[in-house]
Amino acid sequence: MQYFHDPSWHPIGDGRCSDNNCPCPETPIPRGEGYLYVGPEVVELRLQHPSHESAVGELAARMRSMQVGMGFPVATSFGRVGPVLVCEEGARLRGLNLRIAGADAKHWWRTGEVPLRATPLAPAAWLRPMAARGTARGPSSAADDRHHVEAKKGGGVLLLLAAIGFLLVMALVVVAIGEQIGWWSF
Numbered sequence: 001m002q003y004f005h006d007p008s009w010h011p012i013g014d015g016r017c018s019d020n021n022c023p024c025p026e027t028p029i030p031r032g033e034g035y036l037y038v039g040p041e042v043v044e045l046r047l048q049h050p051s052h053e054s055a056v057g058e059l060a061a062r063m064r065s066m067q068v069g070m071g072f073p074v075a076t077s078f079g080r081v082g083p084v085l086v087c088e089e090g091a092r093l094r095g096l097n098l099r100i101a102g103a104d105a106k107h108w109w110r111t112g113e114v115p116l117r118a119t120p121l122a123p124a125a126w127l128r129p130m131a132a133r134g135t136a137r138g139p140s141s142a143a144d145d146r147h148h149v150e151a152k153k154g155g156g157v158l159l160l161l162a163a164i165g166f167l168l169v170m171a172l173v174v175v176a177i178g179e180q181i182g183w184w185s186f
């Protein structure tokens with residue numbers, strides 16, 4: 001996994017929920033806790049501008065061009081160059097994968113490093129039983145793929161047999177009708 005450094009990281013003291021989308025009253029987050037949210041737009045920016053200064057410069061340039069485009073100054077809270085430390089309420093509201101976002105937060109608390117990939121979301125509720133079955137079967141995804149392929153092959157053979165059976169029945173029907181009508185009465 002690639003990481004980038006977050007200069008807002010501080011090696012001492014506790015944190016606060018700094019998610020603007022979270023309705024909590026800036027809930028205090030003790031050292032080592034909370035959840036780290038890395039947005040896809042931040043990853044897109046940091047892939048092209050790995051250094052903090054370069055990313056800030058690019059964001060400022062984008063904001064200027066937006067202002068020129070719209071003809072009036074826009075709010076400057078637009079855009080981020082780094083991660084957001086989020087409380088559990090905020091993480092749930094964003095639908096984050098709590099296990100991964102929590103592990104990312106722990107790593108960030110220790111090192112100030114942020115994964116260069118968007119924080120994964122929790123599986124949707126209707127997908128959860130499937131995901132649970134997948135993990136219960138173990139991490140052998142290659143074997144799962146093979147089973148999948150074999151199941152597909154099995155399906156193909158069944159389909160072929162059904163098609164042959166259908167053609168046979170149709171042939172018999174045609175022969176029977178032909179006899180009734182007298183096609184072969186010569």
Ligand SMILES: [Zn+2]
Binds near residue numbers: 090
């Ligand atoms: Zn919060």
